[in-house]
Amino acid sequence: MKLDLALRELHRAENSLAADLLKVADWHKVDHEIYHVARDLARWSQQHVHELAEIGPRYGLHLKDDSEQNSGLLATARNKASELVGHRPEPGLLLLADLRHLYRAAAGVSLDWELLAQGAQAVKDAELLALTKRCHPQSLRQMRWANAMLKVLSPQVLAS
Amino acid sequence: MSLCDRIAKPWGTRTPYGAGDTWPTRIDRYLADGVSADQVDQWIQTASVLHSNGDAMDVAVSGDRIVGVRGRGIDRVNRGRLDTKDLFGWQANTAADRLTIPLIRDGNRLVETDWQTAMGRIVQRSNELLEEQGPSALGFYTTGQLFLEEYYTLAVIAHGAIGTNHVDGNTRLCTATAAEALKESFACDGQPGSYSDVDHADVIALYGHNVAETQTVLWMRMLDRLAGPNPPKLICVDPRETPVARAATIHVAPVPGTNVALMNGLLHEIIRNDWVDHDYVAAHAVGYEELAQQVENYPPDRVAQICQVPPEQIRAAARILGTAKRLLSTVLQGFYQSHQATAAAVQVNNIHIIRGMLGRPGAGVLQMNGQPTAENTRECGADGDLPGFRNWANDSHVAELARIWNIEQTQIPHYAPPTHLMQMMRYAEQGTIRFLWISGTNPAVSLPELHRIRSILSRQQLFLVVQDLFHTETTEFADVVLPAATWGEKTGTFTNADRTVHLSDKAVEPPGQARPDLDIFLDYARRMNFRDSTGAPLPAWHDAESAFEAWKRCSAGRPCDYTGITYAKLRGGSGIQWPCTAERPEGTERLYADGQFWSTPDYCESYGKDLITGAPLEPTEYRALNPSGKAVIKAAEYLPPHESPNPDFPFSLITGRTLFHFHTRTKTGRAPQLQAAAPDVWVEMSLKDAAEQSISEGDVVNVKTPRGMIRARVRISGIRDGVVFVPFHYGYWDISDGESADHHRAANELTITSWDPASKQPIYKTAAAAVNWVSTGDGNPAPAPTNTASHPVIAGVPATRGGPTANADEHFTGGAQ
Numbered sequence: 001m002k003l004d005l006a007l008r009e010l011h012r013a014e015n016s017l018a019a020d021l022l023k024v025a026d027w028h029k030v031d032h033e034i035y036h037v038a039r040d041l042a043r044w045s046q047q048h049v050h051e052l053a054e055i056g057p058r059y060g061l062h063l064k065d066d067s068e069q070n071s072g073l074l075a076t077a078r079n080k081a082s083e084l085v086g087h088r089p090e091p092g093l094l095l096l097a098d099l100r101h102l103y104r105a106a107a108g109v110s111l112d113w114e115l116l117a118q119g120a121q122a123v124k125d126a127e128l129l130a131l132t133k134r135c136h137p138q139s140l141r142q143m144r145w146a147n148a149m150l151k152v153l154s155p156q157v158l159a160s
Numbered sequence: 161m162s163l164c165d166r167i168a169k170p171w172g173t174r175t176p177y178g179a180g181d182t183w184p185t186r187i188d189r190y191l192a193d194g195v196s197a198d199q200v201d202q203w204i205q206t207a208s209v210l211h212s213n214g215d216a217m218d219v220a221v222s223g224d225r226i227v228g229v230r231g232r233g234i235d236r237v238n239r240g241r242l243d244t245k246d247l248f249g250w251q252a253n254t255a256a257d258r259l260t261i262p263l264i265r266d267g268n269r270l271v272e273t274d275w276q277t278a279m280g281r282i283v284q285r286s287n288e289l290l291e292e293q294g295p296s297a298l299g300f301y302t303t304g305q306l307f308l309e310e311y312y313t314l315a316v317i318a319h320g321a322i323g324t325n326h327v328d329g330n331t332r333l334c335t336a337t338a339a340e341a342l343k344e345s346f347a348c349d350g351q352p353g354s355y356s357d358v359d360h361a362d363v364i365a366l367y368g369h370n371v372a373e374t375q376t377v378l379w380m381r382m383l384d385r386l387a388g389p390n391p392p393k394l395i396c397v398d399p400r401e402t403p404v405a406r407a408a409t410i411h412v413a414p415v416p417g418t419n420v421a422l423m424n425g426l427l428h429e430i431i432r433n434d435w436v437d438h439d440y441v442a443a444h445a446v447g448y449e450e451l452a453q454q455v456e457n458y459p460p461d462r463v464a465q466i467c468q469v470p471p472e473q474i475r476a477a478a479r480i481l482g483t484a485k486r487l488l489s490t491v492l493q494g495f496y497q498s499h500q501a502t503a504a505a506v507q508v509n510n511i512h513i514i515r516g517m518l519g520r521p522g523a524g525v526l527q528m529n530g531q532p533t534a535e536n537t538r539e540c541g542a543d544g545d546l547p548g549f550r551n552w553a554n555d556s557h558v559a560e561l562a563r564i565w566n567i568e569q570t571q572i573p574h575y576a577p578p579t580h581l582m583q584m585m586r587y588a589e590q591g592t593i594r595f596l597w598i599s600g601t602n603p604a605v606s607l608p609e610l611h612r613i614r615s616i617l618s619r620q621q622l623f624l625v626v627q628d629l630f631h632t633e634t635t636e637f638a639d640v641v642l643p644a645a646t647w648g649e650k651t652g653t654f655t656n657a658d659r660t661v662h663l664s665d666k667a668v669e670p671p672g673q674a675r676p677d678l679d680i681f682l683d684y685a686r687r688m689n690f691r692d693s694t695g696a697p698l699p700a701w702h703d704a705e706s707a708f709e710a711w712k713r714c715s716a717g718r719p720c721d722y723t724g725i726t727y728a729k730l731r732g733g734s735g736i737q738w739p740c741t742a743e744r745p746e747g748t749e750r751l752y753a754d755g756q757f758w759s760t761p762d763y764c765e766s767y768g769k770d771l772i773t774g775a776p777l778e779p780t781e782y783r784a785l786n787p788s789g790k791a792v793i794k795a796a797e798y799l800p801p802h803e804s805p806n807p808d809f810p811f812s813l814i815t816g817r818t819l820f821h822f823h824t825r826t827k828t829g830r831a832p833q834l835q836a837a838a839p840d841v842w843v844e845m846s847l848k849d850a851a852e853q854s855i856s857e858g859d860v861v862n863v864k865t866p867r868g869m870i871r872a873r874v875r876i877s878g879i880r881d882g883v884v885f886v887p888f889h890y891g892y893w894d895i896s897d898g899e900s901a902d903h904h905r906a907a908n909e910l911t912i913t914s915w916d917p918a919s920k921q922p923i924y925k926t927a928a929a930a931v932n933w934v935s936t937g938d939g940n941p942a943p944a945p946t947n948t949a950s951h952p953v954i955a956g957v958p959a960t961r962g963g964p965t966a967n968a969d970e971h972f973t974g975g976a977q
Contacts, residue, residue, distance in 0.1 A: 032913045089590045148775035159296040160592035
């Protein structure tokens, strides 16, 4: 059985997505909607990490319970950088690139949840299946958010 | 006939009535000192523009001057009553400092010029930018106080002729969440209920809606029900002890930013006790299971901890809501300008959907507005939406609009949702919006985080046009200032929060060279030589009535159908509620009778959004969710606010209005009775919080947030512990240059830049603040009214009075009093 591998990979990917969302928030602090919503959405990934860690022992895994937090010093540095270039148009392109990355990362996580759900059904683990049903929709929403923000913001960046 | 000091008694004399009875008429009248009724040459019909209630009134004209006002007894909205602001606010029309001549920038000052030169500069800059960058360089920011005809004209110019996606109104700050909440639940904007539901309801629930101050005439109606036989129960959700809270059966005062948790708690109880109309839900709604599952996690004990209210209060409120026979709910800024705005407002709709409380007398939802003509920005597209509640994501709707305007479909931007105001400000900050035309609003006082707004408006790269009645804090940054005519000086229509359309006729000439906003927009269109695909001028109309007729064609077949209304029909009678068509010539009192909605995928205005992320649903997603046009029940989880009290900033800060002022006081600050009633900024604190810092009534304090600081006197009021309130009306135009340079007066120096992801409405009511004592008030109380939510809790503060100049007539008919 290789479900432990799938769990471990998803744990890593969710952790990384949480960190990416926080980083993007900090880089784009002056794009206030990005800043606040990305931080809200990072909480979902952090919660997923927590729940994966809880179910880990059943598959012989000891996964870290707490996801990556924002390093205070680095976050401040990113915030400052964001404010310094707040009057410049160039960060618009960087934001599109970051959203594109988030979309792909969230899509990867979403696929991993799908794999885990398939595996859970195959081994008839109802608890694991319930976990995927709780978490997977949120990954999809993270992905759709990145997609929607790209759609909203790109015309102005590209046309100006 | 009797006299009433309407500053001391803003709601006047009671005319009690019982459930199902007709609200008695009471005609309020105020004439300028020394003017008697027989000196009035004409009474000219109009309606109120100093709040959203849409109270019908006549303006008294003597010679070439406005000399007073009276309510229109025939009208369904107010039956003759007037708001205190309307009794006295008209005096601002003749203020000596009206703008009467166009101004243009010459270095660091504005100089007088003529219309030819001023418009020439605007046209030149428009053309340069269209050439250099295209339509994305131009943005339009309007108000909630122009007329329907003006908004529609602006929408055609921006969306059609120029083809920019950047058009919004300050209605983004007041009514965006109302519109979005309706779009989420019913897939279309449009107020479901009617003010007349007050006549029938057995329970009225007011969510963040201090109706006593924001819509005083509607509160008179509720007070008259409360004073009559079989009065309704009132539920009030508000962190302040408002007049509504004092009259309520249950007053819930949650910590700011926790509305979704509270609503989920109420829904939890309603579902747990099975006060659900399952037949209605099965026949007319989708999404019930998801809601039941979501609110399962919000038992009263948990919610009580989040909201810091007693759990038994949540249970008791839910019982009243759950067992109501005719439930009327109203919602306003306490929800719309707070954290998770749309998610919270949608839960109010959900209560009505799961209880089957829609579309019949007394059973309705009123998602309110803050401004008199806000509804028209939503219908006409001056808030960025496509006119006629058309769906930007539905190509056939865009094609229809292109046919009506006789232009190419690709000319109308519909590749993404319209750019909302706060995003427009960001584009201006980045320098990709380089032309901004502001009409009838004052962002330098009304937007959050003012130091940021000032830095954007003062950017060299931004060409700023400001069209207004007076010099404001915003005109200071303008490249061109255009003097506009106002209410009473121009003709047009507008629509209130319960879909009632009123006509406002011109009573007097505008001062000097001031011109109606409609004429200014049309002049711009002609000078820009905008043409449709046949080469005819775009827009094709030339005055208010021809604009109205054009709008009727645009509205035909859409939910907000005006085709049955004419100026002639509105003149002399009562206002009329849309939709009004040949089949429904008297208009429509309530929407969604018999559970019929405008939500079929091909017809609906909106496919909805994710309430947490704000991401729009794709058309295919919506089609799968709601194929047959039912109401959509949407659940949402509670998220903690984006800024919470902490050791450095231990208070929750909320901002808001007082009864006696409107917006940034450009008008009410120039009406002596209103100005005297609330002459300067104050901050409200609870007795306990004040005592902990040894602060007394009237003491001067600094209120500080990470964005800025203001200085104000303290009113110790009935506000809940841990929360401070500052009114947002006070800017810098009426204090000395020395004082104003510090920027220590406007509430929005303090507020956070953040907005609801779904409605994009800025959040004014969830921030963290510190309060520090500065000096003693020497026994002088705060400059806050005593007969409103700012009423003092300690004795000895002199009561707010207007005196002889604030006496208005009340005329009772039918013997009621």
